Amino acid sequence: MNLLKKCVAVLALVPFIALACPEPEVPLDVAPDRAQDLAALQRGAKTFVNYCLGCHAASSMRYNRLRDIGLDEATVKANLLFTSEKVGDVMSIPMQPKDAKAWFGTTPPDLSVIARSEATEEGNGRDWLYTYLRGFYKDDTRPTGWNNIVCKNVAMPHVFWELQGTQKMVLSKPVAEEGKEASNEEGKFDHFELVTPGKMSKLEYDTTVADLVAYLQWQSEPTAQLRRQLGVWVVMFLAVLAFLAWRLNASYWKEVK
Numbered sequence: 001m002n003l004l005k006k007c008v009a010v011l012a013l014v015p016f017i018a019l020a021c022p023e024p025e026v027p028l029d030v031a032p033d034r035a036q037d038l039a040a041l042q043r044g045a046k047t048f049v050n051y052c053l054g055c056h057a058a059s060s061m062r063y064n065r066l067r068d069i070g071l072d073e074a075t076v077k078a079n080l081l082f083t084s085e086k087v088g089d090v091m092s093i094p095m096q097p098k099d100a101k102a103w104f105g106t107t108p109p110d111l112s113v114i115a116r117s118e119a120t121e122e123g124n125g126r127d128w129l130y131t132y133l134r135g136f137y138k139d140d141t142r143p144t145g146w147n148n149i150v151c152k153n154v155a156m157p158h159v160f161w162e163l164q165g166t167q168k169m170v171l172s173k174p175v176a177e178e179g180k181e182a183s184n185e186e187g188k189f190d191h192f193e194l195v196t197p198g199k200m201s202k203l204e205y206d207t208t209v210a211d212l213v214a215y216l217q218w219q220s221e222p223t224a225q226l227r228r229q230l231g232v233w234v235v236m237f238l239a240v241l242a243f244l245a246w247r248l249n250a251s252y253w254k255e256v257k
Contacts, residue, residue, distance in 0.1 A: 021118075021151035024131070026189050028150075031130030034214035035225065041069040044215025047208060049080045049091075051159050052111060055100065058091035060112035061219050068222055069215075105143065106155045115213070115220040125220070129213045133160065134206065137169045137192060149189050164205045165198030 034040040045066055048058075063076050064087045071080075073087050081087070083094075097107045115125040118132075132150040136158035139147035144157040149169065158164075172187040198205065218224070 021154065024128070024150045025152070026131070026135075026149050028127040029131045029134070031126045031213050032210045033126075034210060035217060037214065038070045040211045040214050041218055042071060043208070044211035044213070044218075045069065045071065046079065047212045048111075048215055048219075049082075052212075053091060053093060055093065055095060055104075055108045056111045057093045058112045058219060059110050061091050061222075063087045063089060063091065065222060069218065104155050104157075108156070111216065111219070113220045115217040126213055126217050129216060130209060133209045133212065134164070136161070136164070137167050138195065160205070160209075161198070163198050163200045163208065165194055166196040167192040167194050 063080060063085065064073065066076055066080070067073070076087055085092075100107045115129060118125040118128040128150065132148060135149040135151075136146050137149065138145065141147075142153065144155070146154070146156075146158040146161075147169075148154040148156075170190050170193050172190040200208065221227075
């Protein structure tokens with residue numbers, strides 16, 4: 001019953017997660033597919049625990065489920081548990097919702113199914129997250145000092161700024177139509193310009209984000225690969241069953257005639 005209540009709570013949260021940001025006004029970058037790369041998933045789990053789990057819970061995921069990506073219990077205890085949690089506990093956070101709302105203006109969403117909830121018409125949730133986590137730029141008009149090209153006026157600060165560095169958004173210049181003066185409106189996003197280098201190069205940071213996104217995708221549905229494998233066998237079984245039924249039907253009507 002407790003498990004059912006938790007599942008209902010997470011499913012109820014999905015619409016709010018998806019509606020937290022408007023539809024992106026920029027094309028989404030294609031994220032590398034590392035769903036089968038256990039090393040990438042393990043690195044992503046480490047990044048998630050160190051940088052995300054302080055504010056965002058994953059209430060549908062237990063630490064011991066990380067065994068599915070090749071991490072044994074001893075490794076999880078030594079590297080991914082920092083307080084009094086046990087390996088069998090869910091990935092919860094001590095921060096209270098009222099405190100989070102006071103500090104950030106909103107309650108950070110649960111990330112259990114974030115990769116599935118942020119799927120858009122332009123791309124899947126993996127692409128959305130990959131572009132979002134690489135799309136922070138300095139904006140002194142925001143309370144946190146940061147903004148994002150995918151999620152305009154985002155409440156979340158850029159937690160990876162030390163790794164990525166500080167970048168600013170460069171807008172394209174409006175092109176004047178023939179016979180008309182150039183518009184005074186701001187242009188659209190063109191590219192980012194690095195202001196302060198981070199601890200990582202662009203390639204290293206993109207790789208770290210890709211690993212994290214791969215983990216978030218796996219976390220959203222840990223049994224996805226097993227489901228696909230079983231689906232192939234089920235389709236093959238149904239195909240054989242359909243063939244046998246067809247031949248049996250033909251044999252039956254042959255005797256009738």
